[in-house]
Amino acid sequence: MAQLKSMALYLSCLAGALYVGMLWSWENARFTEERPYGDSHGDNSWGDGKVTVTTGHRPTLDSGESPSGPAIQASCDRPVTNFVFIKVHKTGSGSTFLVLARFGRNHDMTICYPSRDRHRRLSYQSPSLDKSVCEEALRNYTLIINHAIMNKSAMDRLMAPGTRYIGIVRHPLEHFRSMFFYENQPNRDKVNPLGKYLDGKVNYHPGRSGMGKLGKPVSLQKNFQAYTLGFPRKLFGSRNKSEIDETVRTVGSWHSIVLITEYWEESLVLLRRTFCWTMYDILHTTRRVHSLNNPLKSVPLTDKQKETHRKISPMDYLMYEHFNRTFWERATKEGPDFWDEVAYFKTLNLEVNHHCELSGEKRVFPSCKWSHEFVVDSTFCEELNWTTTKWISVLLLQLQRQNEEIRDKAGTN
Numbered sequence: 221m222a223q224l225k226s227m228a229l230y231l232s233c234l235a236g237a238l239y240v241g242m243l244w245s246w247e248n249a250r251f252t253e254e255r256p257y258g259d260s261h262g263d264n265s266w267g268d269g270k271v272t273v274t275t276g277h278r279p280t281l282d283s284g285e286s287p288s289g290p291a292i293q294a295s296c297d298r299p300v301t302n303f304v305f306i307k308v309h310k311t312g313s314g315s316t317f318l319v320l321a322r323f324g325r326n327h328d329m330t331i332c333y334p335s336r337d338r339h340r341r342l343s344y345q346s347p348s349l350d351k352s353v354c355e356e357a358l359r360n361y362t363l364i365i366n367h368a369i370m371n372k373s374a375m376d377r378l379m380a381p382g383t384r385y386i387g388i389v390r391h392p393l394e395h396f397r398s399m400f401f402y403e404n405q406p407n408r409d410k411v412n413p414l415g416k417y418l419d420g421k422v423n424y425h426p427g428r429s430g431m432g433k434l435g436k437p438v439s440l441q442k443n444f445q446a447y448t449l450g451f452p453r454k455l456f457g458s459r460n461k462s463e464i465d466e467t468v469r470t471v472g473s474w475h476s477i478v479l480i481t482e483y484w485e486e487s488l489v490l491l492r493r494t495f496c497w498t499m500y501d502i503l504h505t506t507r508r509v510h511s512l513n514n515p516l517k518s519v520p521l522t523d524k525q526k527e528t529h530r531k532i533s534p535m536d537y538l539m540y541e542h543f544n545r546t547f548w549e550r551a552t553k554e555g556p557d558f559w560d561e562v563a564y565f566k567t568l569n570l571e572v573n574h575h576c577e578l579s580g581e582k583r584v585f586p587s588c589k590w591s592h593e594f595v596v597d598s599t600f601c602e603e604l605n606w607t608t609t610k611w612i613s614v615l616l617l618q619l620q621r622q623n624e625e626i627r628d629k630a631g632t633n
Contacts, residue, residue: 296496301327303384303476303495304364304375308448309440310398311390312481314608317365319488319504320386321611322603323497324363330622331615332361332378342368349374357619358626366612370450372474385474386491387449389543390481392536393521393529399440401517413516418525446535450474456535464535468542478543485569489562490551499565499591505604506573561590576601 305320307313324331332354334342342353342364349371354361360380368375376383390398400414410416443456450471458464472478477494479487488502521529530537551558568585575583580601587593606614 299327299497299501300384300476300495301329302362302380302382303386304368304379306370306385306387306449306475307365307367308388308390308445309367310395310402311388311445312479312484313388315484315504315508316388316479317608318606318611319502320363320365321608321615323501324365325611325614325618326501328618328622329363329615330357330359330361331355331363331365331619332357333612333616333619334366342366350378354378355616355619356623358623363615369448370471370474372450384476384495387475387478387543388481388487389445389449389478389540392445392533392540393526394482395445395536396441396529396533397517399444403440410516412519412521414519415521415525418521418528441532443533443535446471446533446539449478449539451535451539464538468538471539472542472546478547480544480547483547485566486551486562487547489558489565490547490554493554493558493561498594499568500594502565503569503572503604506570507605564588564590572596573604576604 303320305313305316307317323329332342334353335355342349351357351361361378362380362383364375364379370385370387372385375385397414400417404413443451446456447453451467455464455467477487477491479491488504491497492499492502568588568591572585575596580598582595582597584593584595585591
């Protein structure tokens with residue numbers, strides 16, 4: 221049965237090559253500067269690069285080989301293994317965390333895990349962000365994936381040289397919906413609690429959450445994504461358009477890539493290409509980390525209510541529009557092969573999850589144009605559904621092991 225499934229995946233990849241060119245022409249013709257969505261179609265033919273088999277849960281590469289193989293991504297030198305993830309609340313950042321945590325463990329990265337904040341957050345614009353806020357490490361930190369406010373200069377000092385930054389954004393109105401129903405549990409007999417809330421917020425004033433610099437209040441509903449990504453609060457009320465536009469570009473330049481929640485799998489593929497990772501590195505569970513089964517969440521809003529929200533969080537809209545536009549510009553520059561890879565990745569990831577749900581026994585997934593052959597086994601399948609808490613404990617044990625190895629080495633010299 222496993223052999224039949226592998227052959228089916230192979231045939232799907234092969235057959236797509238005849239189909240994708242036509243679809244790309246159609247898809248590319250539909251592209252506009254503010255592309256509303258990112259459909260992808262078709263698969264592509266197999267590559268003939270050198271095969272490295274990944275077994276179990278810790279991928280390995282032949283010495284001197286690039287992470288994606290010479291025939292798969294010739295422009296890559298080595299994988300990026302030194303990054304900060306700006307984990308924005310209610311953007312799908314929990315699912316992203318699981319992918320990045322597994323990568324961090326597999327590549328022996330050193331986590332900066334907050335040791336003081338009881339909410340396990342970092343920075344929140346604190347001027348005292350340094351090694352003392354993290355669990356002790358005897359080598360440079362190379363990984364931040366817990367909730368943190370972008371503090372570029374402080375993080376650059378804290379992290380190993382060459383740190384790259386990953387962000388994530390969600391459409392501001394959908395982000396607001398998620399935050400609202402996360403913070404509030406209105407009675408289900410209410411017709412439209414979110415709309416009623418917005419109707420009362422024409423003269424909106426932010427609530428207090430106590431997460432601001434030096435204790436100043438920060439609203440979870442007003443420009444919170446922009447604030448988390450590093451947009452300075454002092455400009456939230458500014459009317460200086462040129463200064464705001466320049467700041468948006470500056471904040472954007474800090475991030476090597478910003479994932480878009482609405483196009484999460486497309487984002488993972490672009491992340492893979494940008495950071496020279498393997499397709500194995502971005503496999504993920506299809507089980508949602510969080511779900512809200514509340515029909516009130518999807519009740520439509522009036523144009524007036526939508527405009528009220530835009531007035532409440534103008535910087536969130538500016539930041540989202542900037543990152544959404546630049547994301548699709550980058551994706552378009554990747555060419556039709558990008559859409560082929562997205563389609564293949566979606567198929568592959570579903571097949572991996574299906575295999576883990578059915579048996580979880582050892583299975584070889586064949587190489588394709590964008591992926592080396594790799595093995596999925598019971599260990600991988602178990603880890604696929606590990607929680608955030610579990611991954612943190614594993615990364616902290618890894619940190620402890622790294623410290624012990626350094627101490628032992630120092631003791632023998």
